Amino acid sequence: MKVIxxxxxxxxxHNCAPEIDRRAEEEALLRLNDEAKLAHFERNADxxxxxxxxxxxxxxxxxxxxxxxxxxxxRYKSYFEKIRxxxxxDRSAPVITISNDATLATMIVxxxxxxxxxxxxxxxxxxxxxxxxxxxxxxxxxxxxxxxTSTNAE
Numbered sequence: 001m002k003v004i005x006x007x008x009x010x011x012x013x014h015n016c017a018p019e020i021d022r023r024a025e026e027e028a029l030l031r032l033n034d035e036a037k038l039a040h041f042e043r044n045a046d047x048x049x050x051x052x053x054x055x056x057x058x059x060x061x062x063x064x065x066x067x068x069x070x071x072x073x074x075r076y077k078s079y080f081e082k083i084r085x086x087x088x089x090d091r092s093a094p095v096i097t098i099s100n101d102a103t104l105a106t107m108i109v110x111x112x113x114x115x116x117x118x119x120x121x122x123x124x125x126x127x128x129x130x131x132x133x134x135x136x137x138x139x140x141x142x143x144x145x146x147x148x149t150s151t152n153a154e
Contacts, residue, residue, distance in 0.1 A: 043080035057147035087114035129153040
């Protein structure tokens with residue numbers, strides 16, 4: 001019976017793969033961007049890293065870092081204890097590309113952020129303009145970040 005269905009698909013030149021709802025996939029990825037922003041303002045490492053795969057590759061400053069999820073959580077927990085997120089703006093709409101089978105996606109974002117010292121309201125905040133690319137893979141129906149690249153504007 002499976003052979004007959006395959007032959008019918010080939011003869012009809014019809015794609016028998018399930019239809020991908022690209023808009024729904026794009027909206028899911030945009031929600032991850034929103035969640036990351038909220039996690040930074042809440043200083044919530046668990047919320048942020050919930051969208052990470054078990055292993056994540058980060059490219060920055062000419063280096064590639066491979067980090068386990070537990071290490072990412074600890075790193076962001078420590079980071080959030082030191083900073084206050086004062087501003088976060090996407091400087092343009094994220095550019096999202098989704099693979100034909102909707103198992104891989106990229107998101108490219110230009111951001112403007114302002115970060116202050118968590119312990120001092122008198123310290124001058126740091127302002128940063130940067131571009132960021134994330135690669136997401138679908139695990140059990142959920143998008144998880146598997147790698148990111150970040151560059152600061154000169």
